[in-house]
Amino acid sequence: MLSLPFSAAGTSPVGWALTIAAAIAYAIPALAARRMQEAGARICLRLAWALHALTLAWAWLGEMPRFGFAPALSITAWLVLTVYAVEQQLYPQLRSRLLLAALGSMAVLLAALFPGTPLxxxxxxxxxxxxxxxxxxxxxxxxxxxxxxxxxxxxxxxxxxxxxxxxxxxxxxxxxxxxxxxxxxxxxxxxxxxxxxxxxxxxxxxxxxxxxxxxxxxxxxxxxxxxxxxxxxxxxxxxxxxxxxxxxxxxxxxxxxxxxxxxxxxxxxx
Structure with a gap:
């Protein structure tokens, strides 16, 4: 069994609300990749990226700062999405939104379930x-x-x-x-x-x-x-x-x- 200090007990209601919103925003282009237009998928990913950033900021600034394997992976996923957003401005033909949307959704949920230990x-x-x-x-x-x-x-x-x-x-x-x-x-x-x-x-x-x-x-x-x-x-x-x-x-x-x-x-x- 998982002990409470290392489980979702460390994530506040506000943190959970931001997490679920970000996960849903990521999941939409991942689940509907073949049916969505490129512009709609890009908007969803940008919204998910912003919500993910708010989730990370709340974890570090709005609560007692915690860190562990899942927050590290969550920040990593967010950085990869940031790189992708910049690259798409330089290379509009770059196509990897399905992979990155799935990665972002899993990472943000994992960080809420295992928020790590207080610094x-x-x-x-x-x-x-x-x-x-x-x-x-x-x-x-x-x-x-x-x-x-x-x-x-x-x-x-x-x-x-x-x-x-x-x-x-x-x-x-x-x-x-x-x-x-x-x-x-x-x-x-x-x-x-x-x-x-x-x-x-x-x-x-x-x-x-x-x-x-x-x-x-x-x-x-x-x-x-x-x-x-x-x-x-x-x-x-x-x-x-x-x-x-x-x-x-x-x-x-x-x-x-x-x-x-x-x-x-x-x-x-x-």
């Missing part, structure tokens, strides 16, 4: 910046994974002689994917360096070798190998995407996975 009032004032760096790297790598999935779809369509459904050209998707990988790698490097050098000031203890730090370093090494392989040996296509997926899984296990085990399976703070 300590005596925590370092630099802790929010450190968390922001880590979550931003999550968001950029998640955007890279989404683009890699679109790249795989475009490659399959080309292999079978079909059209790309009005999506971006394969080379453009590949270029965008590795731009996100490079930006995410830079933020991940800064996050790990801050934890290594200032762990005692941030968390009250120096760097500890545990599953979280090991998975984080393994993901960093995987992304480093991917970028070096891309630069020196021209890695591309399925081989590069597999390495990207491996690094993303390791990064997911590093924080969200470990917090899920501590909060949900073990029922205590991480």
């Amino acid at each position: 300590h009032v005596d925590a370092s004032p630099w802790l929010p910046l450190h968390l922001a760096l880590g979550i931003a790297s999550y968001g950029l790598f998640a955007a890279a994974v989404v683009h890699a999935a679109l790249m795989n779809r475009a490659e399959r369509q080309m292999r079978h002689g079909g059209s790309q459904d009005g999506g971006l050209p394969l080379l453009t998707l590949e270029r965008l994917t590795f731009r996100f990988v490079g930006a995410g790698f830079a933020l991940l490097t800064a996050t790990l360096a801050a934890g290594w050098l200032f762990g005692e000031q941030l968390y009250g203890k120096a760097w500890v070798w545990n599953h979280k730090s090991v998975f984080s370093l393994l993901s960093w090494l995987t992304f480093a190998v991917l970028l070096v392989g891309r630069e020196r040996f021209g890695w591309r296509g399925q081989s590069a995407v597999r390495v990207l997926y491996a690094g993303a899984i390791l990064l997911l296990l590093a924080y969200a996975g470990s917090r899920f085990v501590m909060e949900v399976l073990l029922g205590r703070a991480a």
